[in-house]
Amino acid sequence: MLRILLLKLTVFTFLSFHSFGQQISDVRIDKKFESELLTDVLSQIEANSSVKFFYDPSWLENVRVSGEYTDTSLRSALEDWTANTRLNYHFYDAFNVVLYLRSDLLSTLNLAGLKDTDVIIVGDSTNAVSGTAVSVRGTIRNGQTNEPLLGASVYVDELASGTVTNAAGRFSLQLLPGDYHVRVSHVTLQQEAKRMFVFGPGEFQLDLYEKTIQLEGVTIAGQAPDINVKGIQMGTVQLQVEDVKKLPAFLGEVDIIKSLTLLPGVSTVGEGTTGLNVRGGTADQNLILLDKAPVYNTSHLFGFFSIFSPDATDDVTIYKAGIPANLGSRASSVVEVKQKSGSKEKFGSQGGIGLVASRVMAEGPIKEGKSSFIVAARKSYVNYLFDTFIKVEELVGNKAGFWDLSGKLDFSLSDRLSLTASGYVSKDNFTIANESSFDYQNGLGSAELGYVFSENLLGGLSVAYSDYQYQLGDLQLADPYKVSSGVGQLDIKADVTRYTERHALQFGGGTTFYGFKPGERSGINADTQITPVALPEQQSQESFLYANDEINLNDTWSVMAGLRYSMYRSYGPADVFVYSGERPGRTSTLTDTLQYSGNETIKNYSGLEPRLSFRYSLDDETSLKASYNRIYQYIHLVSNTTAITPYDIWMGSNYYLMPLIADQFSIGYFKNYEDNTWETSAEIYFKDIDNLVDYKDGADLVLNPTLETELIQGKGMAYGLELLVKRSKGKLNGWASYTYSRTLRKMEGADRESTINKGNWFPSYYDKPHDLTLSGSYKVTRRWTISSNFTYSTGRPFSVPENGFLFDGVLVGNYTERNNGRIPDYHRLDLAFTLDTSLKIKKLWESSWTFAVYNVYGRKNAYSVFFKDTADARPTAYKLAILGAAFPSITYNFKF
Amino acid sequence: MQVAKKLSWSVWMLLVACIDPYDYPFKEQNNYLVVEGAVTTEPGPYAITLTTTRNINNEENAFKLREQNARVIIATSSGKVEKLVEKDTSGVYYTSASFRGQIGESYQLTVTLENGMIYKSEEVELLPMPPIDSIGIKYGSQKYVSQANAIVDRKGFYITAFVNDPPETENAYLVNWDYTYKIFTHPELANYYDAEGCECWVSSPKECCAVCWVQEESPDFAVANDRLNNGSSLTQYDLFFLPVVGIMLYEKIHLEVSISSLSKDAYFFWNSVYDSRYSQGGLFDPTPNTVEANVYNVEDKEELVLGYFYASDVRKISRSIHPTDFPERIDTDTGYPDTCLLYPNATAEEPEYWNE
Secondary structure, rough: OHHHHHHHHHHHHHHHHHOOOOOOOHHOOOHHEEEEHHHHHHHHHHHHHOOOOOOOOHHHOEEEEEEEEEEEEEHHHHHHHHOOOOOOEOOOOOEEEEEEHHHHHHHHHHHOOOOOHHEEEEHHHHHOOOOOEEEEEEEEEEEEOOOOOOOEEEHHHHHOOOOOOOOOOOEEEEEEOOOEEEEEEEOEEEOOOOOOEEEEOOOEEEEEEEOOOOOOOOOOOOOOOOOHHHHOOEEEEEEEEHOOOOOHHHOHHHHHHHHHHHOEEEEEEOOOOOOOOOOOOOHHHHHEEEEOEEOOEEOOOOOOOOOHHHHHHHEEEEEEEOOOOOOOOOOOOOEEEEEEOOOOOEEEEEEEEEEEEEEEEEEEEEEOOEEEEEEEEEOHHHHHHHOOOOOHHHOOOOOEEEEEEEEEEEEEEOEEEEEEEEEOOOOOOEEEOOOOEEEEEEEEEEEEEEEEOOOOOEEEEEEEEEEEEEEEOOOOOOOOOOEEEEEEEEEEEEEEEOOOOOEEEEEEEEEEEEEEEEEEEEEEEOOOOOOOOOOOOEEEEEEEEEEEEEEEOOOEEEEEEEEEEEEEEEEOOEEEEEOOOOOOOOOOEEEEEEEOOOOOEEEEEEEEEEEEEEEEEOOOEEEEEEEEEEEEEEEEEEEOOOOOOOOOOEEEOOOOOOEEEEEEEHHHHHHOOOOOOOOEEEEEEEEEEEEEEEEOOOOOOOOOHHHHEEEEEEEEEEEEEEEEEOOOOOEEEEEEEEEEEEEEEOOOOHHHHHHHHHHHHEEEEOOOOEEEEEEEEEEOOOOOOEEEEEEEOOOOOOOOEEEEEOHHHHHHHEEEOOOOEOOOOOOEEEEEEEEOOOOOOOOOEEEEEEEEEOOOOOOOOOEEEEEEEOOOOOOOOOEEEEEOOOOEEEEEEEEE | HHHHHHHHHHHHHHHEEEEEEOOOOOOHHHEEEEEEEEEEEOOOOOOOEEEEEEEOOOOOOOOOOOOOOOOEEEEEEEOOOOEEEEEEOOOOOEEEOOOOOOOEEEEEEEOOOOOOOOOEOOOOOOOOOOEEEEEEEEEEEEEEEEOOOOEEEEEEEEEEEEEEEOOOOOOOEEEEOOOOOOEEEEEOOOOOEEEEOOOEEEOOOOOOOOOOEEEEEEEOOOEEEEOOOOOOOOEEEEEEEOOOOOHOOOEEEEEEEEEEEEEOOOOOOHHHHHHHHHOOOOOOOOOOOOHHHHHHHHOOOOOOEEEEEEOOOEEEEEEEHHHHHHOOOOOOOOOOOOOOOHHHOOOOOOOOOOOO
């Protein structure tokens, strides 16, 4: 009988091509049936329209129809007529309806030419629900790694809408039972298009695989292609490492952190410096997380390379505004760097050989399908090159090098319970012979337990640890010594997320223990005369509770509302100095020492941090968004240099130092064109900061037991406009962004020493009003890609002496104002060519070559400008350029 | 090895960076009074110099540089008032030779400018300089950026001082030094070029002088404090690096180090002068700033005054550095075919301290 059906179907397909007239959607039933045979009813419909029904008559034996119908659609009527039967129906196209036995759908479809793999069946086809919307849930994973995919788009063509997966790779849709076309996509992976039959509530899992042939160029958008318009987040960008790898990089070393500076609102103070300035924030106002562990120093060799191995990293997400309540503790941004999980299916390896360093990564299953590992290592060979090839006398004894090692374990303990653990260690060494040395070490670890309580209730528990130690050696002395400082923290955090139709509610809490080592001096030589001196370590604890709800009110409005309550205490053992006068100052004298015993609270701070975001969709491709967030920051980087340097000291809020409080307001207009091919946005922000830490003129911060006398706290303000045009599809893609921003501060203390620039607003040292970035890539052929960056920014402020004077024969500059001048404007062009060596989809060994030139036209961009007395007694300004030439590089990458 | 060559070049650039003169468009603004002077325990007279700030780009320097015809007095805590006398309208005012600083006494400077404006300093106390136990030397080398921006290694000695400073007080010091060494030249080989006659070199041996003493007063200075050492009775301070070349070790180097006591505030000021002179404006250098003088306009305390007036107890100590202290083989002969008196700061007369 099925053969007949097939025959009919084939014939009909041909015929239907020629038939005109009423189709399924036009059929309206206006009739009262009294126990009529369904076969007769269907025949009547066939007679009065162009609709045809296909079935095996034996299935319809004795199936009768009763009831009164007025202007009823065929779909509704069929729902009724098949409700208490073994039958189900399927609208094959606009004219043809297939009736089938519920258990036989697949074979029926097979006959209709559809393969099992093209079809997703949700719910029990033998017990289909009809009429009411059911919940369709699922998990989207990366098929190579089995990792859940965040931000995969699940789009239902028939509804012209869809949803996006959460961090657990899960999504939920409300659909009427029926037949749909769904498209599941993720920015880095191959889109999957499926036919989905929904019979009732249920769920499915779908794996996406890497795009093998189709090379996309530079895309900065992570997540769904229209997330910038549809999502509630603003000021948030996800960069995929695969895309970052194609950007021109300094000496060919792919740098995840540096690539962020190509985004509007993110800048650095100069080349070769570590630290980001996000929307007018200082470098210590960014919480940079590797998995869950905060990273205190993100760079190797001062700031030339980032510490994250590109092979072991998935993506990086930066939140510049509208920061959800589960994140906090740093005032300006959160940067989440996600380490890759190893593949649970097969072993693999990749790596690269560059001019400065080489790297290798290996991954594979521990227990197939259940658990995996990944390890990645990187080592520089600058030293070896110094010794072997350079042989420049001046460089003998100089050393520069780094290594890092990272790993992650991923266990699926059960269907509901998953455990991941990741670790990272790195070491840097830089020595200028007989002069100075700078060493630092990062150690990070985190473990995360994920539990699925039910389909829409997820729980997470994480523990993270971070330790950053740095040593600065002064070798230019009879008795050389080093000063060691450090900071460490231990975080414990628990979150629960509940998804309902319109809500994504997340709540939780956590606590962090900080330990600060402000400085310790010890001799380097064995026969040293130096008595070790150590400033006492400081301890503090920061805790928080939060709730955050993302609410899709309707298609046009969505809201994210969150509240975070943070508490902080610094505790003993510690000695706190009490000074004469209101605030500790240089002239005030010590009047008392307060002694605190172990765990005794020295000072408490706390505050409520509201977070609020709105999205209003003007149409499918346009939206308006607004957000507000308040963040308390309890730890500070104390510095009197422009860049982050080994002299800087991390310290927590304490008896004198108050927490920094930042409020940010931002609004934005987002519009996409041509099916999300072009994205445009305009965002305006205003940020107000209280208790911004600055230093007094002439402050001596190194090993200073009375550091509070050298510091001042004042106000900060930043505002700006960020414009972005981006093309993320096609052979040519990339973006152009322009930012106008100002970042100012006001330090008005009780006395002259704690007042800067007469208490007026003055620019921060990273205030660069105009910033233009053009970044693009062009796929010349399937194998060749050219990419390029151009950046321009206003020179940063620096202090210019108003005049000078002679004292004891030394010309001393008279700096009456801080940051009253600007270094020359910065601009730079980079180019990179990437050659993929193989285009085969299935290949054992994939490799690529990247040829890059950094600073193509060799501009000597100023890092700093300073004044020196010269032999002819006239002071001269000098410009220090760090990378004042074009830097070519070549890198070989492989994967198998 | 193409790759490595590229890298070597890159790393070279990376480390050396490049420093170029930069024509900065200065905005010339005000000029301010600059006061410089000290009362010490060394024999007087002491000088107080009154100048004004100088503009940076203005070569003509349109502003007045010297404050002439001022009335300058120093009042002591023991009630004495010392009037200073200007020398040749130079803006430099001197105490009498008999006026001498006393440990424990405080001094206050009062300046009345020609225009009638009155400036007073804070009262500065003359703190005792603890005894210097000895001077230590250690052979080593130091990196130095030459005028051509090349990094040069200089050999020499790190000089340290052991000071018996009392643990109970915070001590700060200003360090100056000078040194004398004997050189050997060849006056018997002296010659000259006879441009008018034979147009050739003509031998003209001289009798004097093959041996001279070169007395160098170092323009450098150092500052030190015991913040990190306080608590021990004999403290070692790393003072400075003395670059040494072979000819200086013909016999020995006589080094004299003078250490002056500074108050906490005076140290703070001198430290800023030190930063002005020695900071390179590089990656790790603190951003520059101005330390105001401890002198103020009596009628307008907000007026910026620069420089410093301080009081110091000065102690001196000397030691010799011998060729045996220098571990490398060196040539101590200048090879110079003329009198040694042609060397800068050279004298043929043996200094009295030479054989102390």
